Amino acid sequence: MRLNGKVAIITGGASGIGLATARKFVSEGAKVLVADINLQRAEAVVAEFEAAGSPGATAAAQVDVSKFAEVEAMVQRAVDVFGKIDVIFNNAGIAGGKALLDHDPEVDYAPMIRVDQDGVYYGILAAGRQFVKQGTPGVIISTSSIYGEQAAELAFSYSAAKAAVISFTRSAAYELAEHGIRAVAITPGRVGTPIINQFSEELRALFASEQLRNKMTEPEEIANVVAFLASDESNVINGTVVHVDDGYSSFKQRFD
Numbered sequence: 516m517r518l519n520g521k522v523a524i525i526t527g528g529a530s531g532i533g534l535a536t537a538r539k540f541v542s543e544g545a546k547v548l549v550a551d552i553n554l555q556r557a558e559a560v561v562a563e564f565e566a567a568g569s570p571g572a573t574a575a576a577q578v579d580v581s582k583f584a585e586v587e588a589m590v591q592r593a594v595d596v597f598g599k600i601d602v603i604f605n606n607a608g609i610a611g612g613k614a615l616l617d618h619d620p621e622v623d624y625a626p627m628i629r630v631d632q633d634g635v636y637y638g639i640l641a642a643g644r645q646f647v648k649q650g651t652p653g654v655i656i657s658t659s660s661i662y663g664e665q666a667a668e669l670a671f672s673y674s675a676a677k678a679a680v681i682s683f684t685r686s687a688a689y690e691l692a693e694h695g696i697r698a699v700a701i702t703p704g705r706v707g708t709p710i711i712n713q714f715s716e717e718l719r720a721l722f723a724s725e726q727l728r729n730k731m732t733e734p735e736e737i738a739n740v741v742a743f744l745a746s747d748e749s750n751v752i753n754g755t756v757v758h759v760d761d762g763y764s765s766f767k768q769r770f771d
């Protein structure tokens with residue numbers, strides 16, 4: 516029960532890494548606002564917890580993280596329902612991409628930046644203001660990607676947005692430390708979620724081979740690390756990147 520009594524907002528909480536994290540947080544004693552653009556799925560997650568005997572541990576909120584007013588309303592909803600916030604997991608994201616020279620900027624750049632980059636900035640800003648208003652410490656965890664630290668095929672806009680997440684994390688940690696607020700970014704590698712399961716079996720096998728265990732990471736494995744980062748056990752991890760990529764970023768090629 517490392518998160519006992521803590522209140523967390525999880526964006527993108529209705530699927531994949533966010534959903535696994537919501538489950539983990541509740542199992543560690545937290546109360547969770549499951550926030551997602553897909554309200555139906557967020558409500559289904561809450562129903563799952565209620566059916567499992569955790570009534571009141573979760574609430575659902577619809578949010579489009581690319582809109583600041585909606586992110587502010589999401590934070591306010593968590594405060595209205597649970598009385599405060601202690602943790603925000605800025606995790607909602609979209610993926611995809613095209614070769615740079617084929618880009619239509621309005622289609623292949625702007626939406627990705629609005630969700631994956633602006634959405635994290637808005638979460639940091641809105642939650643940061645709420646932590647300061649409460650006068651309590653807070654933790655801001657944001658989902659970057661292995662692509663935030665390197666170039667990759669068909670990922671021009673995605674990589675830019677995910678690099679910004681790392682930069683935001685450093686700056687937020689620096690600016691907000693005086694208020695007892697920590698900020699940490701995670702860089703998942705290849706995680707078996709809908710975002711990646713849309714690709715062909717062949718491509719998924721290639722993705723798996725890029726990690727040291729030669730398999731896709733389970734969303735629950737990322738959730739375990741996020742729970743640690745949200746807890747007081749990780750108080751010295753601040754303004755930095757935690758690589759949750761099964762070695763992806765540490766090696767280049769297998770010879771077997």
Ligand code: NAD
Nearest residue numbers: 527530531532552579580606607608660703705706708710
């Ligand atoms: P997912 O598609 O299962 O979950 C993403 C969730 O975000 C969905 O529930 C979706 O409805 C929600 N969402 C999308 N746009 C939104 C918006 N504008 N506002 C609010 N919610 C929105 O994918 P996932 O793999 O769990 O992705 C979670 C995060 O992890 C993303 O930021 C993604 O870029 C990142 N990531 C994933 C992988 C991977 O291999 N799966 C690797 C690196 C980083």
